[in-house]
Every structure is written in structure tokens, then in C-alpha cells.
Amino acid sequence: MVWGGISTRLRTPLYHVVGNLTGVRYQNEILQPLVVPALQAIGPRAILQDDNAPPHRSAAVNTFIQQARVNRMLWPANSLDLNPI
Numbered sequence: 001m002v003w004g005g006i007s008t009r010l011r012t013p014l015y016h017v018v019g020n021l022t023g024v025r026y027q028n029e030i031l032q033p034l035v036v037p038a039l040q041a042i043g044p045r046a047i048l049q050d051d052n053a054p055p056h057r058s059a060a061v062n063t064f065i066q067q068a069r070v071n072r073m074l075w076p077a078n079s080l081d082l083n084p085i
Contacts, residue, residue: 003030005038007046012038023058031061036068048072 001021005012012034017025039046048070050056065072 005035007038007042009042010038021055023055023061026055026058027061027064031064031068036070039070046071049075051075 001017003015003017003021015030015034017029035048039048048065050072052074055061
């Protein structure tokens with residue numbers, strides 16, 4: 001899987017996720033090094049938008065986001081089924 005962040009002002013580097021992405025890995029490998037600096041570069045009105053994927057909702061991630069003072073908007077997961085039966 002590849003993770004990336006985009007906004008009208010910038011984009012993060014693409015990050016190749018090898019293996020299962022857990023909440024702790026999401027925090028340590030994506031949020032801390034990529035997301036927080038990008039949001040800080042955008043400014044205080046920046047909002048992190050993510051879906052309800054389990055790694056995004058873990059207790060560790062929720063605590064980190066609160067401590068980092070990140071504004072977050074939940075976006076409901078709504079993937080299309082590209083292989084209908």
C-alpha cells in the first residue's frame with residue numbers, strides 16, 4: 001500500500017507501507033514524520049481528514065493527535081466495490 005497526503009498548498013512524500021499498518025506504525029511512520037510537519041506548514045487552520053480505517057482510530061493515534069493539537073475531521077469509509085458479484 002502507498003500512503004500520501006495532499007492539500008491545496010502542498011503534498012507529502014509518498015510512503016510505501018510494507019506489511020500491516022497498525023495504529024502505532026501509523027503514528028510513528030506517517031503522522032509524526034509526515035503529517036504533523038505538513039499541517040504545521042499549512043498553518044493553524046489545517047485539518048487532517050482521514051477515514052475510519054482501524055489504524056486511524058487506535059487509542060495510540062487518538063492520544064497522539066490530541067497531544068499534537070491536530071485538528072481532525074472524520075471522513076466515513078465508503079469504498080466502491082470494483083468487483084461486484
